[in-house]
Amino acid sequence: MAQKRDYYEVLGVSKQANASEIKKAYRKIAIKYHPDKNQGDKQAEDKFKEAAEAYEVLSNADKRAKYDRFGHEAPGGGGFGGNYSNMEDIFDQFGDIFGDFFGGGGGGRTRGGRARKKGSNLRIRVKLTLEEVANGVEKKIKVKRQNICSPCQGSGAENGTAFSECPSCGGTGRVRQVMNTMLGQMVSEGTCPTCNGSGKRIQTVCKSCRGEGVVAEEEVLSINIPAGVEEGMQLSMSGKGNYPPRGGQDGVPGDLLIVIEETNEGPLKRDGKNVHYDLFLSFPDAALGTQVEVPTINGKVRITIEAGTQSGKILRLKGKGIKDLQGYGIGDQLIHINVWTPTELNKEERKQLEKLRSSSNFSPDPDKGDRTFFDRMKEFFT
Ligand SMILES: [Zn+2]
Ligand SMILES: [Zn+2]
Incomplete structure (x- = not known):
């Protein structure tokens, strides 16, 4: 240890x-x-x-x-x-x-039992590309929020001192209400609506915040988004939400909630930890073999296509997928081979293909040579 x-x-x-x-x-x-x-x-x-x-x-x-x-x-x-x-x-x-x-919302309570005000939470959405999801990213984000008014220190009263006792509750912050009902008089106690429980009344309103105790501020926050987040996931930054109105000096700001959105653009598609890519090959390239560049989340890589590659084959680039958020492993990139059949042919091409049509090498024979599609799938998933 x-x-x-x-x-x-x-x-x-x-x-x-x-x-x-x-x-x-x-x-x-x-x-x-x-x-x-x-x-x-x-x-x-x-x-x-x-x-x-x-x-x-x-x-x-x-x-x-x-x-x-x-x-x-x-x-x-x-x-x-x-x-x-x-x-x-x-x-x-x-x-x-x-x-x-x-804690979400509501006022916390100090040990003395007096309520502390907590401000409301703010929610923002952050759009991430697949590359950003895969590698993690630091985003600078402009956040508009209610912050404590410094001249009155969040009290709403000029200089933070111009208070007198609330006349409705006599400074206790609580009021008793007597209601006449059919069953007789009922007494209930609750927060004083005049002072919102503070027990104080503002004599001179703070000019900076017009008595609100908070002012709107724009702040550029830098948010570290870890690798492997997913659409809909929510990160939170404590204390970066709104300051409570008239919360005074011991008000507690709410939280900033950051909701992750994934943009679904580009040729790479995410599926959990893995990334999928459709590669289209011309028939001669698939038959003769070639080298092609494919995009990955970390830039392009060159891969070799073997001669005789079938449509439907899946190539795997190990470790080129998305990192697990908890640090458990990393996904792969899967390349799906699609052999492109020409849709238009000129006379010369047509003639050449007609010649090849009768050749035995060109008639499909899944049992011979390359394995069948189902064999490949079996191998792929085990
Ligand atoms: Zn009061
Ligand atoms: Zn103020």
Whole structure:
């Protein structure tokens, strides 16, 4: 087993760091190496797990004290830290943290119970050619999103200070409603509609955002798309969605969801990990043999066509297909041979062919020489 790194070093905090600094540092790392953002990246996954383990220990006062005293060799056997064999374990363990940052929609809740606002997710579509799918690509994409208004720090109030207590709820953010129904009076409690639960009222509206707390911004993001993605797949970048309106400083931006689209242009067609190509050969080339260039996802390659090549034959270029997203192997390119029958003949050509018609070499005989189509298929699929 590899030497374990110091947990403080893993999270990039000092030995004196307090609980909130540790949490903050962990969040930062977790967001950066989150598997949604780094699909297929083994190194990112390891970093993610390493940070989760460090956080598990350093966020627990008792475990941290033991670790400070004994290092990785904790007494009582087993050392520290869970052995996270899969990502689900980590999400189970730290559900509350990821709820805030990766949960879909809605506001997360801090431990104090006060709602944190989460912004809405943004969705963009990215068109990829087969070459880009096969090799992975870095795409620069202009994204228009609501970002925090910096003059008011997302509050919507001028300078972030001009607040007074909300008169509807007296600053609690909650209101009780008494309704007269047929069954008598019913009391319900809910979020104050006047202040949206903040308990505050803006006195002077921020001029930059007109009280919204957010401003529209265009940002050019560079998105790393791993090799082997597929049509309809969705990648996500945490925190690159919209900032919540009037979310204040501790608002949580939504996520940017990147939906993959494959353009279906060009002579190469994808089928899972394999790539198919139809090659048309003239009859003389198929009969006499030749060399031809065929396109692949990594440029052209020269292949040899043997003399006597039948229509329907499939040639395989090993390893010239699409890489598996999880890193398990690579597909092939399959070249389907189609022998082209001429549709127009001049007098001279017709005469030559008439002469060949009676030759025994030209009458089909699948049992002799080249194997039959079905034999080839059997060989191909086994
Ligand atoms: Zn209110
Ligand atoms: Zn503002």
